[in-house]
Amino acid sequence: xxxxxxxSTLLALLAAGKGILAADESTPSIKKKFASIGLExxxxxxxxxxxxxxxxxxxxxxxxxxxxxxxxxxxKTRSGVPLAELLVRQGIVPGIKVDAGTAxxxxxxxxxxxxxxxxxxxxxxxxxxxxxxxxKWRAVLSVGGARPTRACIDxxxxxxxxxxxxxxxxxxxxxxxxxxxxxxxxxxAEDETAIGETLDGVFAALRAQRVELEGxxxxxxxxxxGEDCPQAATAAEVAAATRRVFLRSVPAAVPGIVFLSGGxxxxxxxxxxxxxxxxxxxxxxxxxxxxxALQDPALKLWLGSPANIPAAQTALGHRARCNGLAVQxxxxxxxxxxx
Numbered sequence: 001x002x003x004x005x006x007x008s009t010l011l012a013l014l015a016a017g018k019g020i021l022a023a024d025e026s027t028p029s030i031k032k033k034f035a036s037i038g039l040e041x042x043x044x045x046x047x048x049x050x051x052x053x054x055x056x057x058x059x060x061x062x063x064x065x066x067x068x069x070x071x072x073x074x075x076k077t078r079s080g081v082p083l084a085e086l087l088v089r090q091g092i093v094p095g096i097k098v099d100a101g102t103a104x105x106x107x108x109x110x111x112x113x114x115x116x117x118x119x120x121x122x123x124x125x126x127x128x129x130x131x132x133x134x135x136k137w138r139a140v141l142s143v144g145g146a147r148p149t150r151a152c153i154d155x156x157x158x159x160x161x162x163x164x165x166x167x168x169x170x171x172x173x174x175x176x177x178x179x180x181x182x183x184x185x186x187x188x189a190e191d192e193t194a195i196g197e198t199l200d201g202v203f204a205a206l207r208a209q210r211v212e213l214e215g216x217x218x219x220x221x222x223x224x225x226g227e228d229c230p231q232a233a234t235a236a237e238v239a240a241a242t243r244r245v246f247l248r249s250v251p252a253a254v255p256g257i258v259f260l261s262g263g264x265x266x267x268x269x270x271x272x273x274x275x276x277x278x279x280x281x282x283x284x285x286x287x288x289x290x291x292x293a294l295q296d297p298a299l300k301l302w303l304g305s306p307a308n309i310p311a312a313q314t315a316l317g318h319r320a321r322c323n324g325l326a327v328q329x330x331x332x333x334x335x336x337x338x339x
């Protein structure tokens with residue numbers, strides 16, 4: 001049974017018809033996003049963009065939580081309001097990405113290990129004082145050839161488990177994210193195998209670290225063929241494979257699974273989420289934690305101009321509502337076109 005603070009945060013994050021906005025792009029990552037619209041990435045432009053997202057009217061009706069980057073949790077609006085406070089005013093729980101990115105895994109070309117455990121206990125205590133109520137740590141694993149190797153899975157699983165234990169110690173709900181990347185030409189079946197092996201390794205490490213499974217969330221990708229795979233998969237095939245691997249590998253004690261979009265375009269990410277939910281009941285609450293699949297339509301309309309804020313916020317609100325319907329299995333073409 002999770003502690004009262006973890007339990008209340010989990011209840012808020014898993015509220016019916018809602019999901020999580022991932023707005024935790026690192027400074028290099030958001031620089032690339034801004035370059036795609038011809039905008040310079042500065043502290044002010046990053047603040048203005050996040051402020052535009054967080055002040056979207058009615059956002060809290062479909063968004064339960066938002067994952068922030070360290071800079072964002074510390075930033076204030078031009079009028080002096082902490083950006084995290086904008087979320088709280090909408091009934092959205094602020095969270096924080098706490099890993100420090102990836103580095104090459106020594107001895108295993110093409111594989112990565114996530115950094116950031118040094119000083120994490122102290123950072124978590126500070127993040128809580130700044131208003132964060134949950135955390136996220138992302139590991140990345142690639143598929144192809146012999147990848148992901150057992151060494152890569154185990155190294156990242158141990159880091160995820162220690163992160164989760166430290167977060168719970170600090171009274172913060174950890175979102176454990178072992179992302180199996182879409183890059184490559186692997187098939188749907190190969191992705192299912194890779195995700196299953198990864199999840200098995202992660203939950204073995206979580207148990208060994210005495211992480212309270214009832215007090216965490218799993219963030220995972222759907223089972224999908226690689227971006228370069230010549231054989232596409234229907235939403236029904238994605239749903240069947242995704243549910244199958246989770247039922248085999250994710251303990252029922254975990255309260256919820258939040259899907260990452262992982263490079264999917266906005267509408268397919270919503271359609272596939274809807275298909276997974278509609279395929280039948282599961283032991284966990286299923287919802288989303290999307291970044292690009294929520295933000296991209298708004299980003300392309302915003303373009304850094306205050307005059308474009310209403311249109312950009314309308315686009316974000318529409319995507320949030322569509323995904324809020326999908327987590328209830330109620331997303332339709334009519335709902336998509338209503339925006």
